[in-house]
Amino acid sequence: MTIESVSGEGIDTRHRPVDYGRVFTQAIDRLHAEGRYRVFIDILRNKGMFPNARCFAGHNGPKPITVWCSNDYLAMGQHPKVIAAMEEALHDVGAGSGGTRNIGGNTHYHIDLEAELAELHGKDAALLFTSGYVSNEATLATLAKVLPGCVIFSDELNHASMIAGIRNSGCEKHVFRHNDLQHLEELLAAADPAAPKLIAFESVYSMDGDVAPLHAICDLADKYNALTYLDEVHAVGMYGAHGGGISERDEAADRITIIEGTLGKAFGVMGGYIAADRMIVDVIRSYAPGFIFTTSLSPVLVAGVLASVRHLKASSVERDAQQAAAARLKALFTNAGLPVLPTTTHIVPLMVGDPVKAKKISDILLAEYGVYVQPINYPTVPRGTERLRFTPGPAHDEAMMRELTDALVEIWGRLELRQAA
Numbered sequence: 001m002t003i004e005s006v007s008g009e010g011i012d013t014r015h016r017p018v019d020y021g022r023v024f025t026q027a028i029d030r031l032h033a034e035g036r037y038r039v040f041i042d043i044l045r046n047k048g049m050f051p052n053a054r055c056f057a058g059h060n061g062p063k064p065i066t067v068w069c070s071n072d073y074l075a076m077g078q079h080p081k082v083i084a085a086m087e088e089a090l091h092d093v094g095a096g097s098g099g100t101r102n103i104g105g106n107t108h109y110h111i112d113l114e115a116e117l118a119e120l121h122g123k124d125a126a127l128l129f130t131s132g133y134v135s136n137e138a139t140l141a142t143l144a145k146v147l148p149g150c151v152i153f154s155d156e157l158n159h160a161s162m163i164a165g166i167r168n169s170g171c172e173k174h175v176f177r178h179n180d181l182q183h184l185e186e187l188l189a190a191a192d193p194a195a196p197k198l199i200a201f202e203s204v205y206s207m208d209g210d211v212a213p214l215h216a217i218c219d220l221a222d223k224y225n226a227l228t229y230l231d232e233v234h235a236v237g238m239y240g241a242h243g244g245g246i247s248e249r250d251e252a253a254d255r256i257t258i259i260e261g262t263l264g265k266a267f268g269v270m271g272g273y274i275a276a277d278r279m280i281v282d283v284i285r286s287y288a289p290g291f292i293f294t295t296s297l298s299p300v301l302v303a304g305v306l307a308s309v310r311h312l313k314a315s316s317v318e319r320d321a322q323q324a325a326a327a328r329l330k331a332l333f334t335n336a337g338l339p340v341l342p343t344t345t346h347i348v349p350l351m352v353g354d355p356v357k358a359k360k361i362s363d364i365l366l367a368e369y370g371v372y373v374q375p376i377n378y379p380t381v382p383r384g385t386e387r388l389r390f391t392p393g394p395a396h397d398e399a400m401m402r403e404l405t406d407a408l409v410e411i412w413g414r415l416e417l418r419q420a421a
């Protein structure tokens, strides 16, 4: 429709130039109006001192803060072994990989790390990507294209990267209610029995901190002859005797077709990967544009991840300390009457239910208490479930937790916020 037909002024406006600035301004204004415009805070972590950091935004000079929302869950990004490995690699081979995996960028570090990750998950092979996002997008999009007529069954709370991959595959998709086995089975039963099928889900859901019933989903996959794709991004390094995730903890890894993980959260560095049968990894390696047409991870990063994965395979100290810290913080919040969402995992969500209030609490915590926790708003979580998401780890001590709880109790009273039911 031209503007002419709206205004009725009889002027041919078909060639009137688009007011790009106005459109962009309106898009940003909408976010402000809904209270969910994102402000990135400006910090530097202090090496070896995590969760202490310096904050630069809105202050005269750096101000010391405590970070409560990092996904460097086990502080491995600060671990001496990881830092030493990265320094050594930097001095040995230089900064970047210099190419795609196919053209000059396939270093010995990459090969070693893939072998280490395959072994971690009890799979034949693994494949590195530049992030967890890319690994999900590239693998899901490619897999469904390689399997003609593939139908994907996707948990409704799956991460944006899985949704993007599924959408880009162009295949038929059915979304099942979160962790709802009955709904999943209904959808599987209604699909063409001859069609290739893939069930895509996560192990630990990062915003509610709940866990998928892995074996029960695999039972359905067996019954309906479906492949399984499991995102273990919020579990690798943290669950299982060697950090192989919930699939290791629940002894389900051999029932999952493809396990996907990140190297940027519990492993503390950067990158993503899949682990699967050799044939599947070969297919993704050979067909996925998101793997093929991009410079491979810097060997410096890969060396750091190698040290991290190897350390967490052998040590449960960090995992145990993280679980203890999460349990303690949940108990402190609960005893203080704060509306903490009960979880069985390391994630501690404090429910606010309003984007403006969530931002306000976060602003007060930072400005007055030196506490950094980012508000989580739509579309990361559904509207009305806005929250503060705390990720206590091995380095958050009792004094920090008590100070945090006292601060929250004071703010809750000041803003007259809803207490726990």
Ligand SMILES: Cc1ncc(COP(=O)(O)O)c(C=O)c1O
Residues within 6 Å of the ligand: 131, 132, 133, 134, 136, 159, 161, 202, 206, 231, 233, 234, 262, 263, 264, 271, 272
């Ligand atoms: C469930 C899930 N999958 C994948 C990703 C993407 O991982 P990465 O941060 O390594 O890109 C995230 C990221 O936050 C995530 O929460």
